[in-house]
Amino acid sequence: MTAAAESPLVRVEDVTKIYHLGAPDEVRAVRGISMTVSRGEVLVIEGPSGSGKTSLLTIIGCMSRPTSGQVLVGDRRVSRLSETALTSIRRETFGFIFQHLHLIPDLTVKDNVMLPLFPTRMTVPEMEDRVDRAIRSMRIDHRRSARAGRISGGEQQRTAIARALVNEPTIVIADEPTAHLDSELSAELLDILAELNRAGTTIIFATHDPRVIEHPIVSRRLVVRDGIIVEKTSP
Amino acid sequence: MSRARTFIVLGTLGLVVLGSLVGWTRYESRRWKRDDLPQLRALSSRLHLSDLALWTEARYTRHPSQADLFSAFQDSPGAPEHFPAGSIVSPSPVLTDPLSIVASGSGGRLRDAGSDGRRRAMPEERSPDVVAARGSSSGWAFTP
Amino acid sequence: MRRHLKILDFALASLQRRPFKNWAIIAVYAFTVAVVASVLFLTQSIRREAAQLFVGAPELTVQRMVGGRHVPIDIGVGETIAAFPSVVGVEPRFWGYTYDAVTESTITIMGAGPGMATIDLVEGRLPTRPTESAIGAGVAAMWGAEVGGEVILVDAATTGVLYEVVGTFESPSDILTNDLVVMTAEEAALFLGLPEGKATDLAVRVANDNEIDTIAAKVKRAFPDSRPITRSEVLRTYDAVFHWRSGMMLAVFSGGLIAFVILAWDKATGLSAEERREIGILKAVGWDTGDVLELKMWEGVVISSTSLILGLITAMVHVFVLGAPLLTPMLRGWSVLFPELHPTPHVDPYLLFAIGFLTVVPYVAATVAPSWKAAVTDPDEVVRG
Numbered sequence A: 001m002t003a004a005a006e007s008p009l010v011r012v013e014d015v016t017k018i019y020h021l022g023a024p025d026e027v028r029a030v031r032g033i034s035m036t037v038s039r040g041e042v043l044v045i046e047g048p049s050g051s052g053k054t055s056l057l058t059i060i061g062c063m064s065r066p067t068s069g070q071v072l073v074g075d076r077r078v079s080r081l082s083e084t085a086l087t088s089i090r091r092e093t094f095g096f097i098f099q100h101l102h103l104i105p106d107l108t109v110k111d112n113v114m115l116p117l118f119p120t121r122m123t124v125p126e127m128e129d130r131v132d133r134a135i136r137s138m139r140i141d142h143r144r145s146a147r148a149g150r151i152s153g154g155e156q157q158r159t160a161i162a163r164a165l166v167n168e169p170t171i172v173i174a175d176e177p178t179a180h181l182d183s184e185l186s187a188e189l190l191d192i193l194a195e196l197n198r199a200g201t202t203i204i205f206a207t208h209d210p211r212v213i214e215h216p217i218v219s220r221r222l223v224v225r226d227g228i229i230v231e232k233t234s235p
Numbered sequence B: 001m002s003r004a005r006t007f008i009v010l011g012t013l014g015l016v017v018l019g020s021l022v023g024w025t026r027y028e029s030r031r032w033k034r035d036d037l038p039q040l041r042a043l044s045s046r047l048h049l050s051d052l053a054l055w056t057e058a059r060y061t062r063h064p065s066q067a068d069l070f071s072a073f074q075d076s077p078g079a080p081e082h083f084p085a086g087s088i089v090s091p092s093p094v095l096t097d098p099l100s101i102v103a104s105g106s107g108g109r110l111r112d113a114g115s116d117g118r119r120r121a122m123p124e125e126r127s128p129d130v131v132a133a134r135g136s137s138s139g140w141a142f143t144p
Numbered sequence C: 001m002r003r004h005l006k007i008l009d010f011a012l013a014s015l016q017r018r019p020f021k022n023w024a025i026i027a028v029y030a031f032t033v034a035v036v037a038s039v040l041f042l043t044q045s046i047r048r049e050a051a052q053l054f055v056g057a058p059e060l061t062v063q064r065m066v067g068g069r070h071v072p073i074d075i076g077v078g079e080t081i082a083a084f085p086s087v088v089g090v091e092p093r094f095w096g097y098t099y100d101a102v103t104e105s106t107i108t109i110m111g112a113g114p115g116m117a118t119i120d121l122v123e124g125r126l127p128t129r130p131t132e133s134a135i136g137a138g139v140a141a142m143w144g145a146e147v148g149g150e151v152i153l154v155d156a157a158t159t160g161v162l163y164e165v166v167g168t169f170e171s172p173s174d175i176l177t178n179d180l181v182v183m184t185a186e187e188a189a190l191f192l193g194l195p196e197g198k199a200t201d202l203a204v205r206v207a208n209d210n211e212i213d214t215i216a217a218k219v220k221r222a223f224p225d226s227r228p229i230t231r232s233e234v235l236r237t238y239d240a241v242f243h244w245r246s247g248m249m250l251a252v253f254s255g256g257l258i259a260f261v262i263l264a265w266d267k268a269t270g271l272s273a274e275e276r277r278e279i280g281i282l283k284a285v286g287w288d289t290g291d292v293l294e295l296k297m298w299e300g301v302v303i304s305s306t307s308l309i310l311g312l313i314t315a316m317v318h319v320f321v322l323g324a325p326l327l328t329p330m331l332r333g334w335s336v337l338f339p340e341l342h343p344t345p346h347v348d349p350y351l352l353f354a355i356g357f358l359t360v361v362p363y364v365a366a367t368v369a370p371s372w373k374a375a376v377t378d379p380d381e382v383v384r385g
């Protein structure tokens, strides 16, 4: 952790997330979690399947609003923001690598990577430039005009990362990024993310993959079980 | 962006084509008004034409403005009726068969048009007999 | 502005993914627009032509009615009417029909009253002797006759009569003269079997247009069994007639229209799981609800405005350049002698606007509305595979 004076990027205060509130199939996915995300760290959120990792990540990443509790991004209270403002925070601050990638299969790699930039004020040359850099850094240049559904799993993974990076986010959130990769590709992915982290990007993983948890770049671990934090470790 | 530009260019092109077609129709319509219309009006005035020669199947289609007010079902054999009855009842073959038309008349004889002398020389053509002859062949009950 | 263009750009990329499907929709849509517009263009331009033409028609036609039907009128009635103030002249009209069983066509016989024999739009001249006739283009084509040739017609006494063709009507007048055989008035009366002293009806020229209705009322009072038809009634008839015809054509095509609506409905409302997922992805990567709806709007605008423009151009070329060949079979009905249509190009801008509005707005609405629900849901829904 860096100097205490520096305020955290994201602060989560006593947050709960209840799906289908009041219905018979009500699910309490997050049951009172407080935590912070600091600049430059690599945070791993660990826990068995169904423990609430993805739910917590979507709350941190401003993709869903908590049922109760507060989320602050910088010093802005998410609950007070309009949808548009929230969307622009999400766009400017976070890059998501989804558990299931969520590429649009019949768009080209290039268009997929460009997706987050369409609704911005950025000029077209700027956009092209960003996309070029992201694609090149992921080494998928040669596939840029191929449809995302027709490239290999590893290439898809890298396309998804390129898309998460194209808006140059401060925080990259990766939800079980290695779940569908063999060890070679996982290692490559972790190398890419390690390099990003060295360049200053904050990274949050949700995983139960020991290859990630035991990777040297990890600076902090939170273990979640049944929607609450049961263990905190900072090596 | 290039896609958007292409679309806008093509769309504008389409609008220009459409616009020039509209312009052309205006021009043509003005030309018709200037060149053809006076002649057409003169013709319609000379021959006292009051209707469009579009549909010849019945009086109420050939001369809609002149037709009887009450009877929709008129003037077969040209017009099998549009109304439901027309799809079931067709005009009598007596009215449509060339042979029976000729047979019912003056035996398929030809006459010269107009020549009044000739016409008067054949008074039977316009006499009640002829009417009767035609009448009886189309099944009329009364003959003079 | 730039943002809107970029979203349009993405909409095009998005449509490009299914080129076959989208072009098929455009084709069907443009076809529907073309058909509806063709019918409207054609009927509107014929209607307008009629309205302009019959300014030359008699101000008043007087018929005699017996038993609700139109019967020959005494020519003597004309003398009485001619004495009414403001009446410039009265002329008996001798006209009627003859059915030619060989060609199975109904021909209109028209007597040419006194007046000039040579006139514009007649190649040759009008008949001046009983053995002569001038014929419309349809009759000429049917009989293969031209000036100098002959036609044989069967008269009221079912006698075949031979006429020399001294004139044919020229093409711009087809819509008035296609099925005409014009003879001298006397010969027409004879041919049609009109009794001595009777005419089919009387054409009345009135000097002052404001007086037409007064004269009509006077005629009706003087001859209770008469039916005066004013020129404005003629025009009104033509306004009404085409509603019926175009209505029928539209009814025939409403099948296609309904099919299209179903297609559009299915396409638009049946937001597939895939499309829903796509909207979720867009939201997850930083599009807000407005952006997603704008995207959907552009998709609708691209499809519908392309179809609209293509459809309108097709309809104009079809109706005004080609003479509506695809509508003619439906318009002609049972007619055997049907004029070749060369409607005078005329397009009411209001009509174009109405077609455009009715084409684009419902389609865009049908595209945007169903996406609404998907666009407002939180993106986290999509995050779970």
Ligand SMILES: Nc1ncnc2c1ncn2[C@@H]1O[C@H](COP(=O)(O)OP(=O)(O)OP(=O)(O)O)[C@@H](O)[C@H]1O
Residues within 6 Å of the ligand: A019, A020, A027, A028, A029, A047, A048, A049, A050, A051, A052, A053, A054, A055, A056, C381, C384
């Ligand atoms: N939209 C939803 N509606 C209803 N229940 C939900 C929803 N999202 C998550 N849940 C439930 O909330 C709980 C937590 O789910 P979550 O996806 O956060 O777990 P997870 O730790 O990411 O699991 P995994 O490792 O399998 O991805 C689960 O029981 C899940 O079924």
Ligand SMILES: [Mg+2]
Residues within 6 Å of the ligand: A053, A054, A055, A099, A175
């Ligand atoms: Mg998960």
